[in-house]
Amino acid sequence: MSARPSPCVLHLDLDAFFAAVEQRDKPSLRGRPVVVGGIDGRGVVATASYEARRFGVHSAMATAYARRLLPAGTAYLVPRFEAYRRSSDVVMGLLARLSPLVERVSIDEAYVDLAAGGHDTSPAAVEELAQALRADVVTGTGGLTASVGIGTSKLVAKIASDLRKPDAVVVVPAGEELDLLHPLAVTKLGGVGPATEQKLRTLGVHTVGDLYAVEEATLVRMFGSAHGSGLHRLARALDDRPVVSSRDAKSVSAEDTFPTDLTSVPALHAEIDRLAARVGERLRSGATAGRTVTLKVRRHDFSTATRSATLPQPVDDDAVIAATARRLLALAPTDGGVRLLGVGVSGLSDFVQTELALDEASADDQPALDIEEAEPTEPTEPTEPTEPTEPTEPTEPTEPTEPTEAVTLFGPVADRRWRAGQDVHHDEQGVGWVWGSGRGLVTVRFEGPRTGPGPVRTFRADDPALSAADTPDWRDPDDVPHDEAPPALG
DNA sequence: TCTGGGGTCCTAGGACCC
DNA sequence: TCTGGGGTCCTAGGACCC
Numbered sequence: 001m002s003a004r005p006s007p008c009v010l011h012l013d014l015d016a017f018f019a020a021v022e023q024r025d026k027p028s029l030r031g032r033p034v035v036v037g038g039i040d041g042r043g044v045v046a047t048a049s050y051e052a053r054r055f056g057v058h059s060a061m062a063t064a065y066a067r068r069l070l071p072a073g074t075a076y077l078v079p080r081f082e083a084y085r086r087s088s089d090v091v092m093g094l095l096a097r098l099s100p101l102v103e104r105v106s107i108d109e110a111y112v113d114l115a116a117g118g119h120d121t122s123p124a125a126v127e128e129l130a131q132a133l134r135a136d137v138v139t140g141t142g143g144l145t146a147s148v149g150i151g152t153s154k155l156v157a158k159i160a161s162d163l164r165k166p167d168a169v170v171v172v173p174a175g176e177e178l179d180l181l182h183p184l185a186v187t188k189l190g191g192v193g194p195a196t197e198q199k200l201r202t203l204g205v206h207t208v209g210d211l212y213a214v215e216e217a218t219l220v221r222m223f224g225s226a227h228g229s230g231l232h233r234l235a236r237a238l239d240d241r242p243v244v245s246s247r248d249a250k251s252v253s254a255e256d257t258f259p260t261d262l263t264s265v266p267a268l269h270a271e272i273d274r275l276a277a278r279v280g281e282r283l284r285s286g287a288t289a290g291r292t293v294t295l296k297v298r299r300h301d302f303s304t305a306t307r308s309a310t311l312p313q314p315v316d317d318d319a320v321i322a323a324t325a326r327r328l329l330a331l332a333p334t335d336g337g338v339r340l341l342g343v344g345v346s347g348l349s350d351f352v353q354t355e356l357a358l359d360e361a362s363a364d365d366q367p368a369l370d371i372e373e374a375e376p377t378e379p380t381e382p383t384e385p386t387e388p389t390e391p392t393e394p395t396e397p398t399e400p401t402e403p404t405e406a407v408t409l410f411g412p413v414a415d416r417r418w419r420a421g422q423d424v425h426h427d428e429q430g431v432g433w434v435w436g437s438g439r440g441l442v443t444v445r446f447e448g449p450r451t452g453p454g455p456v457r458t459f460r461a462d463d464p465a466l467s468a469a470d471t472p473d474w475r476d477p478d479d480v481p482h483d484e485a486p487p488a489l490g
Numbered sequence: 491t492c493t494g495g496g497g498t499c500c501t502a503g504g505a506c507c508c
Numbered sequence: 509t510c511t512g513g514g515g516t517c518c519t520a521g522g523a524c525c526c
Contacts, residue, residue: 037494044494046526059526065491106497106526191499193524226500227523255495292518302493308519342495 003152003237006174007126008115011149011157012095012133014088015166017108019049021084022077024143033057033074035066042257042339046079050166087141094136098129103243111154113243123173126150130169152177153239159188177237182209189234196223211235249286253294253344254278261300261337268338269326275343276322288348289314293321295328296342299335307332314349321345
């Protein structure tokens with residue numbers, strides 16, 4: 001199946017969203033050009049009001065350039081994301097009433113699967129539904145407008161919503177997709193940006209209809225298999241991508257462009273530390289961690305380089321992320337000045353960071369509940385970006401006689417919030433208790449004589465050792481007070 | 491004019507393993 | 509001793525989207 005038999009995919013897009021919220025909240029801005037975005041030297045336009053667009057200003061344009069185009073009396077505003085979030089939530093709430101299947105693409109855009117909501121998907125019925133939705137958006141948000149497109153696929157619904165913006169509804173009945181698509185510029189297709197447009201132009205392709213006439217083999221040769229055959233399909237309105245309600249994040253990053261280029265290493269290190277702290281905090285608040293740390297460097301001439309290192313264990317700790325990024329900085333080109341630094345963590349999993357062997361001292365007394373305390377923060381150790389897979393981990397068997405202490409982690413445990421010190425796990429390594437905590441992941445710490453292969457073992461979610469039968473001692477987390485000490489080891 | 495910040499996906503080459 | 513093919517992981521860069 002490559003398209004649905006009736007127009008049941010709805011796409012909603014809020015019109016000039018950031019600027020519209022500002023004009024709604026400040027009546028003096030209504031009817032005037034408004035630009036929302038970075039307003040200092042190196043800022044870009046996030047959203048321009050329709051009044052500003054008449055002067056040729058659009059998203060992603062340098063604000064400095066927009067200032068030359070726009071008349072006196074234009075308002076230049078810094079984004080107020082909390083306000084936008086509130087209105088966005090109102091609209092998403094309206095969509096949730098239509099169907100259980102809503103895909104929020106961004107703060108101002110979403111798809112809805114109307115079939116999953118049990119609606120009559122005849123063209124007349126969905127038109128009526130969309131008009132009612134549009135009216136609800138206006139009243140629910142205090143005057144914001146939305147454009148709605150409905151079609152047999154995401155591709156068609158999105159193009160339809162864009163067709164008569166602002167404040168419009170367009171329904172494309174099944175069978176009329178190609179009539180809609182073929183006169184349009186190829187750049188209207190999602191995934192066709194400036195680079196693809198340029199290449200297609202060399203084939204004499206300007207419209208979707210032109211693209212339709214090109215052999216798939218030609219497109220694959222030019223654009224690679226995924227993009228090439230994707231273009232071939234889009235030109236035929238072949239699009240069966242499902243509406244998906246939520247997806248797990250695959251990476252977390254933070255970046256900053258500096259007012260003036262940085263040249264000194266201490267200044268770059270200070271920025272790395274700040275970025276790493278932002279990333280670490282977001283990882284921890286999302287109860288996730290990742291193994292790959294990436295540093296992004298944009299130089300004075302806008303050339304951009306990335307350097308990355310994959311660590312033996314997932315990390316969410318500011319200090320480890322920062323130390324890794326700092327050593328990546330030494331491998332990156334920075335000559336001539338740095339205008340932007342970015343720090344990211346990817347390879348996210350439901351596994352929290354494990355610590356390697358704990359120091360001997362704490363092996364004897366009560367276990368520490370404070371993860372920070374046991375952290376071997378000497379970040380020189382698990383992080384060797386140049387030599388991949390420095391086996392800090394379970395290569396050689398250790399002496400089975402020596403009592404050592406280690407942390408092992410595993411997960412995920414879906415939809416439960418585990419708390420430190422509350423649960424017990426038995427396996428051949430001995431007895432362990434929950435040490436770290438977080439939704440969907442559990443850190444278990446073991447103590448006692450070890451027979452395992454090394455100081456650290458990592459269980460994966462599908463490890464048979466973690467089957468329910470092998471973890472009979474899990475208790476309901478709500479039964480245990482948050483601060484309770486770990487159970488005594490027996 | 492001079493280019494943000496948050497992401498996603500794809501490609502290609504090399505290493506490594508079986 | 510020579511040859512090989514597939515699969516996975518890692519790195520770097522690029523295109524694209526909102």
